[in-house]
Amino acid sequence: MFNGSLTYGEVDMAAFKELLSQADPKEGDVFYDIGSGTGKALMTAAAFFPFSKAVGIEILEVCFFFPSLAYLPYAVKDLHEAASVVIEKGQSALELFACKNVSAVLHDSFKYDWTDGDVVFAAATCFDDEMMAQYLDKVLKLKSGARIVSLTRALTHPELRLAHNRRYKYAKGAINAFVYVRL
Numbered sequence: 428m429f430n431g432s433l434t435y436g437e438v439d440m441a442a443f444k445e446l447l448s449q450a451d452p453k454e455g456d457v458f459y460d461i462g463s464g465t466g467k468a469l470m471t472a473a474a475f476f477p478f479s480k481a482v483g484i485e486i487l488e489v490c491f492f493f494p495s496l497a498y499l500p501y502a503v504k505d506l507h508e509a510a511s512v513v514i515e516k517g518q519s520a521l522e523l524f525a526c527k528n529v530s531a532v533l534h535d536s537f538k539y540d541w542t543d544g545d546v547v548f549a550a551a552t553c554f555d556d557e558m559m560a561q562y563l564d565k566v567l568k569l570k571s572g573a574r575i576v577s578l579t580r581a582l583t584h585p586e587l588r589l590a591h592n593r594r595y596k597y598a599k600g601a602i603n604a605f606v607y608v609r610l
């Protein structure tokens with residue numbers, strides 16, 4: 428049976444970097460990507476922001492095992508070149524990452540503990556209402572001051588303050604993005 432929540436889409440790295448900066452990542456913060464797919468958003472977060480830990484959680488093996496690490500050196504190289512940083516021959520892309528502690532787990536995000544997250548991202552575009560309810564439930568377990576970055580679907584709760592809302596480039600089009608602060 429087709430499950431719409433597993434429909435695939437990926438962030439545009441440059442747009443995602445810009446969006447994530449709206450969540451004001453701070454040195455030592457912990458980052459999670461809820462439904463990390465092949466790791467494009469995860470690696471962008473790790474490349475550019477000084478997280479102490481960046482974790483992707485993905486439910487589908489086919490996405491999880493897709494070798495994002497194989498293409499990411501090239502993608503990150505492009506990004507760093509765009510930022511006027513040249514990768515020397517033999518230098519690993521990971522050396523240029525602001526966060527060196529990057530990992531991915533094959534797990535259902537709604538059954539995994541990510542309550543230590545300071546910045547949590549979900550491309551919630553394909554989340555159905557039941558998933559949104561589960562997601563909100565988990566988000567409310569985050570500490571006060573945590574920032575939640577969400578695509579397409581808004582989160583409405585008195586303990587979440589909307590800090591930013593704008594459209595960003597995504598895949599071949601544009602997408603509505605929200606940044607909330609957990610009160």
Ligand SMILES: C[S@@+](CC[C@H](N)C(=O)[O-])C[C@H]1O[C@@H](n2cnc3c(N)ncnc32)[C@H](O)[C@@H]1O
Nearest residue numbers: 436437438462463464468485486487535536550
């Ligand atoms: C739209 S893709 C986003 C990929 C990546 N975060 C990005 O924005 O580039 C959503 C991903 O969420 C995954 N997903 C859906 N439900 C999930 C769940 N309950 N736990 C973990 N991952 C899930 C899908 O398999 C898919 O890879």
